[in-house]
Amino acid sequence: MRIRFTSPHPKDFPDEVLQLIHERDNICKQIHLPAQSGSSRVLEAMRRGYSREAYVELIHHIRKSIPGVSLSSDFIAGFCGETEEDHLQTVSLLQEVQYNMGFLFAYSMRQKTRAYHRLKDDVLEEVKLRRLQELITVFREEATKANKTSVGCTQLVLVEGLSKRSATDLCGRNDGNLKVIFPDVEMEDATDSGLRVRAQPGDYVLVKITSASSQTLRGHVLCRTTLRDSSAHCSPD
Structure with missing residues (x-):
């Protein structure tokens, strides 16, 4: 039987977990690490509990601890208050990390969330969709580069x-x-x-x-x- 560790919060990676994934053949060397945004300002508005810098540091630590690990993530385009600069920081995170897989969505306000009660869904729908398409394009380019390292293996x-x-x-x-x-x-x-x-x-x-x-x-x-x-x-x- 093989085990796959799915959808954790970035804070849920003590060294003991990484060591276990590295050592056990029946635990898949794949980690889904939802980022949501590459902007520390947006991450703070989302109350994610980490900055871009802390997230990137964790990525480096995971890759050092588990050589050859496959990484996937979630991203949201057009969260409340997201500026063009925030969006470009998300683009640059995709380029920096080069995920193997990704799940990208345009933001949609949901009831019973903190954002619904305290934030304003102020990014125009056409802007959300344009930013989402830009993220998808960059993700595909970078994922292709990452996945091509498997050729010959x-x-x-x-x-x-x-x-x-x-x-x-x-x-x-x-x-x-x-x-x-x-x-x-x-x-x-x-x-x-x-x-x-x-x-x-x-x-x-x-x-x-x-x-x-x-x-x-x-x-x-x-x-x-x-x-x-x-x-x-x-x-x-």
């Missing part, structure tokens, strides 16, 4: 099933929760010499990555394996 992939875009391809997820596409062909079974199999949902396979985009990796499958046996064959990003 051999990765463990948990098979999910057929690709939605091709009946001749399979789709799965790697350690960093990125989608990996590879041909649905016969392969060796690393645990049973001479046996050839076709991968099924729930199987682990080794895939050598040949190309990457902002959302997807592609490669060719090497063999079926197990979580226990895979570590000797996987190459770090």
Whole structure:
């Protein structure tokens, strides 16, 4: 069984947690670290409890503690009072960190929140949408750069099933929760010499990555394996 630590607050990363993620093969080397904004002023208005500088320092510490870790985040465009300078600081954070995955949204006022009662939703809708598109464009550029570092590496992939875009391809997820596409062909079974199999949902396979985009990796499958046996064959990003 593999464990994935999801949606923590940036304050929830004592060194003991990072060390555990680094040491245990059954804990995925992927961390979702919601930033929401790259502006310390906006983060304070959101009452996030950290500054941009503290967030970036944590990113550096995580990458030092868990080599090859995959990072994802959440961002909001057009929060109450966000200026153009605040927006540009979020753009620069995306460029600085180079996340592997991201979830980006235009701000929408919600009832029963502090912002609903105390702040004014004063950023025009067209401005929110323009800023959101700019964030998406920059995110895709930077994520493509980050994901291309996996090209040439051999990765463990948990098979999910057929690709939605091709009946001749399979789709799965790697350690960093990125989608990996590879041909649905016969392969060796690393645990049973001479046996050839076709991968099924729930199987682990080794895939050598040949190309990457902002959302997807592609490669060719090497063999079926197990979580226990895979570590000797996987190459770090």
